[in-house]
Structures are given as C-alpha cells and as structure tokens.
Amino acid sequence: MSNRSRRSAQSACERVAVIGGGVSGALISVALAEQGYQVIALEKASIGNGSSQRSLACIRAQFGVVETVLGMMYSEWWYANAHDLLQTPADRRDEAIITQNGYLFLYEHPDAIPPWRLDACRIAQAAWEEGQSNAAMHVTLGLPVETLTPEQVHMRWPHLAADHLIGATFCQQDGFLKPDLIYSLGFRRAQELGADLWENTEVTGAQTHSGRITRLETTRGPMEVDWVVNATNAWAPRVSRRLGGMELPIAPIKRYLYAFQAQRPIPGVDNWRALPMTIYGMGEGRGAHSRPEAGQDPGHLLFGWSYPAEPEPNFTDEDQDAVQPGFRHDVFEERYGEAVNYGYATLRQACDFIPGLDECGGITATTCGYYGATPDGSPLIGHDAHLSNLIHAAGFSGHGVMHAPITALLVAALLTGQAHDGAVALPTPLSGKTINLATFDPQRDFAQTQREAYVL
Numbered sequence: 315m316s317n318r319s320r321r322s323a324q325s326a327c328e329r330v331a332v333i334g335g336g337v338s339g340a341l342i343s344v345a346l347a348e349q350g351y352q353v354i355a356l357e358k359a360s361i362g363n364g365s366s367q368r369s370l371a372c373i374r375a376q377f378g379v380v381e382t383v384l385g386m387m388y389s390e391w392w393y394a395n396a397h398d399l400l401q402t403p404a405d406r407r408d409e410a411i412i413t414q415n416g417y418l419f420l421y422e423h424p425d426a427i428p429p430w431r432l433d434a435c436r437i438a439q440a441a442w443e444e445g446q447s448n449a450a451m452h453v454t455l456g457l458p459v460e461t462l463t464p465e466q467v468h469m470r471w472p473h474l475a476a477d478h479l480i481g482a483t484f485c486q487q488d489g490f491l492k493p494d495l496i497y498s499l500g501f502r503r504a505q506e507l508g509a510d511l512w513e514n515t516e517v518t519g520a521q522t523h524s525g526r527i528t529r530l531e532t533t534r535g536p537m538e539v540d541w542v543v544n545a546t547n548a549w550a551p552r553v554s555r556r557l558g559g560m561e562l563p564i565a566p567i568k569r570y571l572y573a574f575q576a577q578r579p580i581p582g583v584d585n586w587r588a589l590p591m592t593i594y595g596m597g598e599g600r601g602a603h604s605r606p607e608a609g610q611d612p613g614h615l616l617f618g619w620s621y622p623a624e625p626e627p628n629f630t631d632e633d634q635d636a637v638q639p640g641f642r643h644d645v646f647e648e649r650y651g652e653a654v655n656y657g658y659a660t661l662r663q664a665c666d667f668i669p670g671l672d673e674c675g676g677i678t679a680t681t682c683g684y685y686g687a688t689p690d691g692s693p694l695i696g697h698d699a700h701l702s703n704l705i706h707a708a709g710f711s712g713h714g715v716m717h718a719p720i721t722a723l724l725v726a727a728l729l730t731g732q733a734h735d736g737a738v739a740l741p742t743p744l745s746g747k748t749i750n751l752a753t754f755d756p757q758r759d760f761a762q763t764q765r766e767a768y769v770l
C-alpha cells in the first residue's frame with residue numbers, strides 16, 4: 315500500500331469540520347477531501363458572506379518574508395492552473411480565475427517631496443532601499459522581479475510621470491483574482507469529492523475532553539468531530555473563544571475600496587485593460603493602489619489605501635458594508651474646518667504619479683469590508699495552544715484571497731502530519747523548496763518575528 319493510499323484509508327474515518335464559507339474554507343475543504351477526510355464545511359450565512367466577496371483580490375509574490383514569497387509563488391502557480399486542479403466543468407471555464415497583469419511598486423524620488431516634509435523624504439529613501447533589497451531576494455528565490463528606472467517605467471506606462479520616481483519593481487506573474495469563482499468552484503469541487511456544505515449553520519460552541527474538541531455545537535444541532543479548522547478570518551478570535559481555544563491576536567479593521575471612472579482611458583483602451591496593480595509610493599502616508607477591473611468600461615479603476623484605523627472586535631455582518639463618515643464619496647464632510655474624504659485622499663496620492671487623473675474623472679462608488687490584521691502582518695496557520703485538534707487558518711490582513719491555495723496546502727500538511735522538522739515541502743513546480751511552519755504558528759512570539767514589509 316502506498317503512503318498516499320494508507321493516509322487516505324486512515325483519514326477516511328476522520329471527520330473534519332471546516333468553519334467559514336470564504337475562499338480559505340473552500341480551498342481547505344478541497345485539499346482535505348482530496349486526502350480522503352470526511353469534510354463538513356459550516357457557514358453561518360451563505361458562502362462568500364465575509365471579506366471574500368468584498369475584496370480587491372489582488373495577488374503578488376513580492377513580499378518581505380521569505381515563506382510568504384514562496385507561498386505566493388505556489389499560489390500563483392495554483393491559480394494559473396485552477397480550472398484544471400478544480401476539474402471545473404467545461405461550461406464554467408470561460409472566465410479566468412487569475413489575470414496576470416503584474417504588480418508595479420512605484421517608489422517616489424525624495425527630491426520630488428517638498429524639503430519641509432523631511433520625514434517623508436527619509437521614508438521614501440528608506441522604502442526604495444528596502445524595495446531594491448527585497449527585489450534581489452525575490453530573484454534569488456526564482457521570482458522574476460524587475461527593478462526599473464523612472465525612464466523605463468514611463469516607456470512602458472506613459473501615463474506615469476518619470477520625474478516623480480526614483481525607481482520601481484515589477485513582477486509580471488502577479489495580478490488579480492476572481493474570489494466569487496474561487497469559493498463557488500472550490501465548494502463545487504469539494505462536494506464532488508464527497509464533502510458536505512452546510513450554509514446557514516453557525517458554530518456556537520464545543521464540548522472538549524482531555525484537550526480535544528469532541529463535539530461541535532451548531533445551530534443545526536451537535537456534531538461529533540475529529541478535527542476542527544477555524545477559517546473565519548476576522549471572526550476567528552470570537553470563534554476560537556466559543557470553542558475554548560486560545561486568544562487569537564487578530565484585529566478586525568475596516569478597509570475601503572473606491573471605484574473610479576475616467577471619461578477617457580488615459581493610456582488608451584487596450585493599455586488601460588492591461589494595467590498592472592500599481593502601488594503609488596511606499597511608507598507611512600503612502601500605499602494607495604489601483605487596478606483595472608475585468609468586465610468594466612475602460613477608464614474604470616478600483617482604488618484602495620490602508621489608512622490608520624481602529625479595530626472593531628465586535629463588528630456585525632451588517633457593519634461590513636457600513637460606509638463611515640469621512641468615506642462617502644457623494645457627501646461633503648468637514649472636520650475642524652477641513653474637508654475630509656479618504657477616497658479623495660487616496661486619489662490624490664495617485665495624482666502625484668499620474669498628472670491630471672483627478673481632472674478626467676471621479677469616484678462613483680465606495681465599498682468596504684474587514685481585514686483580519688495580525689501584529690506582524692503574517693497570517694496564523696497552525697495548531698491551537700490549548701486544543702490539539704483545532705487548527706487556525708486566519709488573520710490574513712489584505713492577503714487572504716492570494717493565500718488560499720498555500721493555506722489549504724499547509725492545513726492539509728498539519729492534519730496528515732506531512733511536515734518534517736517543522737517544514738512543509740512544496741510540490742512541483744517549487745519542489746526542493748520548503749515552508750517553515752514556525753513563521754505562521756499562531757503561538758509564535760510576535761516580539762521576535764519579522765514584520766511583513768508590504769502590508770497594503
């Protein structure tokens with residue numbers, strides 16, 4: 315008997331409850347059903363109820379933490395082959411799950427910043443040094459990242475002003491995703507493999523015995539379990555508490571997206587559709603970003619920006635779509651005599667790099683949802699500190715959609731015991747590379763960990 319069939323024979327008897335009907339829950343369900351586990355996915359509303367349907371859904375492997383770079387290289391490969399891997403029926407393959415327009419990090423020239431903003435000049439210089447050093451690390455790992463001069467940027471994307479830049483990094487295999495396809499086709503495949511999906515079923519508590527969860531309490535009644543996976547992201551601390559698990563350092567933080575429509579597509583229609591995800595400067599007070607959206611008119615861009623915000627640990631489902639004062643694009647608001655609007659502040663950052671952008675269009679819609687933010691900007695994927703059969707897969711900040719394939723692979727490795735010396739070997743095309751589980755361990759000491767440099 316091969317290792318895989320021995321594993322399947324053993325796991326066939328084991329029942330796993332996967333809590334959460336987003337992209338993470340969907341791909342974890344597929345990965346565990348493929349290993350022969352009896353999977354039951356539990357979602358308190360309908361699939362996509364959380365951040366997965368409110369996401370900008372970009373994907374990049376340009377990160378600062380090596381494990382995340384490798385994980386995202388795997389995710390990019392996985393999404394590029396997703397229809398085959400999910401055995402999507404022919405009539406649902408028309409829409410691409412991933413669009414690889416690339417990811418362009420623009421770094422502003424310190425001389426382009428007024429000298430009285432001394433801090434901003436220093437931040438811009440430091441950000442560029444870090445960007446170049448990370449690009450060198452990416453190339454060493456096999457990720458094709460290009461470091462570009464301002465002139466090269468302007469040659470490729472003429473709407474971007476060279477004189478504002480000190481340089482840029484670009485990776486063509488980055489891009490953006492279709493999360494609704496990921497969770498709907500993911501759960502379709504999981505069910506085809508024998509998994510059950512219970513929507514409108516909330517997990518309310520658990521019975522435990524000798525440091526293990528023996529039974530889950532749900533609004534559909536109790537169920538016996540061998541394993542539980544907490545894939546509820548911004549809800550994960552509450553769910554962990556309900557189950558008797560550890561306190562999870564995940565802060566639910568509201569994040570907004572702004573739909574921008576220009577009357578004319580500045581770089582031309584085809585060039586507009588091919589625009590990469592673009593980050594307009596790095597460092598404090600910067601980080602506004604935009605990307606085109608498939609199926610929208612040329613001239614349409616989705617903008618985001620992670621301004622400082624307070625955690626909302628008790629947010630409700632309805633709060634997900636509540637646009638707070640200061641964020642409405644259609645209402646003029648003042649604070650201390652100053653106009654406040656974060657959408658326009660976001661757009662203004664981009665205007666420093668695309669002269670005239672704000673004169674040719676405006677914001678037409680504002681939407682929002684929650685990040686599940688962690689102290690070091692990397693997710694929590696691993697065993698609970700108190701309950702040995704509870705695995706957390708949550709705390710993805712703005713990266714949970716891109717993380718879903720590698721999250722699923724790591725969760726499956728944790729259940730099946732495929733990790734060796736705390737590391738999980740990656741399959742082809744990344745064979746020979748491993749991911750150190752300690753990087754994502756929910757029990758890690760955050761005072762000692764490397765903070766992710768690129769949390770957007």
Ligand SMILES: Cc1cc2nc3c(=O)[nH]c(=O)nc-3n(C[C@H](O)[C@H](O)[C@H](O)COP(=O)(O)OP(=O)(O)OC[C@H]3O[C@@H](n4cnc5c(N)ncnc54)[C@H](O)[C@@H]3O)c2cc1C
Pocket residue numbers: 333334335336337338339356357358359360361362363364365366367368369370371372373515516517518545546547548549553569570571618682683684685686707708710711712713714715716717
């Ligand atoms: C504005 C915005 C922009 C973003 N941009 C990006 C981006 O560019 N790239 C990227 O990769 N990520 C991005 N993200 C983050 C990404 O969307 C999330 O990290 C990802 O969707 C998390 O997916 P998930 O499946 O882990 O959780 P979710 O999609 O949030 O799903 C969790 C589910 O758990 C369910 N649930 C909660 N409690 C219970 C319970 N007790 N019982 C049963 N079910 C329960 C909820 O109803 C919910 O459906 C963005 C997020 C936002 C808000």
